[in-house]
Every structure is written in C-alpha cells, then in structure tokens.
Amino acid sequence: MTKAPLRATERDESGYRSRQVWQLAIICGTQFLVALDYSIINVAAPSIREGMGLTSGGDAAWILSAYALAFSGFLLLGGRIADLFGRKRVFIWSIVGLGLASLLAGLAWSPASLIAGRALQGIAAAFIAPAGLGLLQATIPEGPRRERALGIYGSALSAGFVSGMVLGGVLTQYLGWRSTLLINIPIVLLACLPARALLEESRDTRSSRRLDVTGAALGTTGMVALVFTLTEGQKHGWLSAPILLSAAVAVVFGALFVQAERRRRDALVPVSVFRAGAIGAANLLNVVLICSYGGMLFILTLYLQEHLDMGALATGLTFAVSGAIAIVTGVYAGKLVERFGLYRVLLSGIVIETLGILIMVGLPEGHGLALVLAGTAVNAFGHILALITTSIAGTNGVDEGRRATAGALINVSQQLGLAVGVGVVTSVAAYFTAASGGAGDPGAVLAGWRWSLWCSVAFAVGAIAITVLYRRRFEREAA
16 A cells, blocks of 8 residues: 555656756756856967957957956856845856857957957856856755765866867867857757756845845955956066056955955855855865966966977867866766765875876976876876865855855855966966076976976975865865
8 A cells, every 4th residue: 555655756756866967967068168168269269369360469368368357256246146136047147148248259340349258258157157056056955966966067167178178179170260159159048948947946045135236346356356467477577567556456455355244244255154164174275276287287288289389179189188087087076975085085186186297297308298198197087086075065064045155166266276376387487497598498498397387286285285284174074
C-alpha cells in the first residue's frame, strides 16, 4: 500500500533534480558568455584597428579596456540591485541588454560607438555575473550538491575565457572582426526563453527596496579609478598626470565608500558580510590568487607572441590545453572537496599552482613551447581547485538577502587581483629589462619576463600563507 506514494515521491525528487540541472545549465551558459566576451576581443584587436582606421593608440586601447573597466565598476551595484529587485528579473533583462550592446558594438560605425558598445557589454555583464551566482545559491542549498555546482560553474568560466581566445582567432580570420561581437546575439536569444521558463525568482524579502545610491556612486567611481590606475599605470607612466589623478580619485572615493557603508542600514556592502563564515578570508585570498595567475598569463602571452613569434590563434590554442585541464578539473572539484575537505583541497591546489609557475620561471631563449605547455597544465589543475574552493568559501554562510552581493564580491576580488597582478608584473618586467640592457636587447626583455614570473610565484606563496593563517575558517566550511 505504501509503494505508490513512494514512487510518486521518487518521481517528484527526480523532476526537481532535473529542473536543477537545466537551471544550472542556463546559469553556467551565461557565465560562459561573460568570460568569452572578456577575452574574445583581444585576438581581434589588430583587425579592429585596421577595419576602423584607427591611428590613435588611445582609441585602440579603450576598445580593449572599456569592457573590463565597466565590468569591474558596476559589479557591486549589479549584485545589490539583483538582491533587491529580483535575481531572475535582473538576470534576464541583463542578458537582453548584453545582446543589444553586442549589436551596437558589432554594427559600430565609429571608434566612439564601438567603445560605447563594449562599455555597455561590460555593464550588462556586471549585472549578469552576480545575479547568476545569486540564483545558483538560491536554487541549490549549501552542501555537496552546491559544491559540485560551483565546480561546474568554474569550469564554465574557464571554458569561456579559453574559447574566447581560440574562437576570436577563428571568427576574425574567416568572418571578420565584427563576428566576434555579433556571435553573442544568437546565444542570448537561445538563453532568454528557457531562463524565463525554468529559473525561479528570489530576492531579499527582509529589506526595503531602497538602494544605497551614495554607496553605489562612490563604489563604482572608486573601483573604475582603481582598475584604470593599475592597468594603465605602466603604459602612461606611474608618475604621469592621468595616473596620479586616477589614483587620487580611487583613494578618496574608496575611503568615502568605506565610511559611508559603515553608517548606513541599507549599505551596498555591509561590513557584516565579511564576518559571515570565511567570506572575508576567501575574498582576500581570491585577490592574491588572481594576482599570481593573471600576471603569469600576461607574461606568457608576451613570451609566446613576441619571443617565439606565435600568432594570436596559435597562442590561444596553446592556452586551450591548460583550459581543457581546468574544465575537467572543475567538474570533479566538488567531489574532491566532499571527500577531502575544503581546506585540504584549497591548500593543495595553491601548492600545485605554485609548482606550475616554478616550472616556467627560467623561460628559455628557444624551444620554450613545451615548457609553457607543461607549466600551464600543472598550474591550471591547481588554480581551478583553488578558485572553486574560494568560491565555495566566499558564498557559504551568506545571508539569504545578500546572495548576489556575495557573488559580486567574488567577481570584484578577481578583477582587483587581475589589475594588481598585471600592473605589478609589467612594472617589474620593465624595470629589469632596463637594468639588463634595455628593450632593444631580446635577452634583457627575457630577463624581465623571468623576474615577472618570480613575482607570480611570490603572490602564490602569499596565497599559501593566507590559507594557513585562516585555516580554522576554511576548515569550518568543510564541517
């Protein structure tokens, strides 16, 4: 007599899990697109300069950096709006916005319209990323299932970034540079309808829909200024007027933002968020991890293209090997955390990541491709383990009304790490290149790159130290 009800319960559970799989697929698919847009334009840059008739290096640089600056600056605002007004609603409308921005950029008639389209793409992505991570947390409760979901989520980001580097070369070569922007439109159309049908709405129901406008303005301005300072400092000169001005703006607005957030009940990012679980420690660790990884990736790209004379597509395919390893590792990372505990997997991942960089610190003058392939493969395995475990620690224990905000913080820490890492390694490379004979000497340039990779090692060692220092917090996340 009890078998029928049991079978009905099993069917309900099976249907619930099947729905979760589709929801996760939608969320991860859009995060794939966000990461794809971050990297795809880099390969197409030379064709864009030629196609748009750009003679100013400044215009070309802004086409590349507009997306990153807008994405970094609007993340906190995007996360809080998603929490307050509905994560599903913000998620879907932001996907639509990304499609429209991509259409504008793909049909651009001038450098200004292309830069505007790229900036609007970045703003849309800054709403999609935290809303998607907030939806994932709302859909899948804390525990082994969410840990596995976050592993798949990390794989989607890795796949998107690597695919952008490869797909950008293929599309540019056969369909022209505009196709690297217009490719978003069919993906957006495919994502919107199932997202509306399958995703479930969630938001902060305990707070009023009063947005911290002051905090949003201060935080966005300060973040954009900080990222601009770090990414453009070497290019313009660290003591140049634009960099000194942007650094001053970053410091002043950052201080005002912290002061304002301490006093407001409806703060954009309340201090209490960092006291929950291991969220504060995870975000600090994330900054240092991405400093190491982003700096290393930047130097290796220069080495492959400028020293080994590899084209953009060949360089992308080189990184695709480590990208494939990261994707597979991400799928199984959640199971490793479930079996061995978050702290052990996190520490092991960072140690392995460090070993991968150490393999490459002595970049050879010739025949360095095999060394790069081996080093990046080892590094990718460890890095994705570390990245996923910090994402787990950075989202577990967060208040229900701040899920998208926690997702925004994870993304902000990654953007800060990327900006700091690239800024530091470029400065170190320039200093040691000049000290070894100048940019006209290939051996001196190579010496500068080697010292830069040692900087990436130092960042990774710093990440190990932070992990050990906050061991108890990370171990509690595994309990």
